[in-house]
Amino acid sequence: MKKTAFITGATSGIGKATAINFALNGINLVLCGRRQERLDVLKEELSKEVNVHTLNFDIRDKDSVQKAISSLPKDFAKIDILINNAGNAHGLDTIQEGSIDDWDAMLDINVKGLLYVSKALIPQMVERKSGHIINIGSTAGKEVYPKGNVYCASKHAVDAINQGMRIDLNPFGIRVGAVNPGLVETEFSNVRFKGDENRAENVYKGFEPLKPEDIAEIIHFVVTRPYHVNIADLVVMPTAQASSTIVNKS
Structure with missing residues (x-):
């Protein structure tokens, strides 16, 4: 039988690329x-390949998360693969100049949203003693860079949750792993810089960044390994990037 994957943040970037990759496979x-x-357009496109169901909700609202997941029709209710992809960065400020609204947005989406979705879907995996969870982290969860304070903290939290989740779900045979990308050219910087396109574009100038499709291929590789293989934690950067602050730009 075909597997069913649940992807958060599926309307753009890595989430969208992963949806397309999965559908083609x-x-x-x-x-x-x-x-x-955007969900409607994606559903129309990918329904030519596989069965597709969409859920429109704000991941920050735990009641909306639970209500949406509870509404899944029978044919989509059994989730084999969970891709916790939804996340964002807001602002690039020193801790003393940071916006509390920006902090709330990052912690609510990157950390609490991931937990809300996981909490709603993990029980069925535990009951079946099967499932695979991929948490999309970041190189920002492996180091801290100037003015990245709270965003880095949120991704460090994802790293810790990924490790704790793997420990807690180990007795049930559920695979848990993280994919942690470096610089990927998506809408990420547009959101971080609040629509300042010039500033966003400069992030990716002078070198070849990763593309969402690169990460989607890696995610597909991870979820298609034999059952006895669990890729627990994977970091991927463009060749030009050595760390969050060291990028070889021409």
């Missing part, structure tokens, strides 16, 4: 996001 999809029009 015969994995049925539950696609989640806040932008219904």
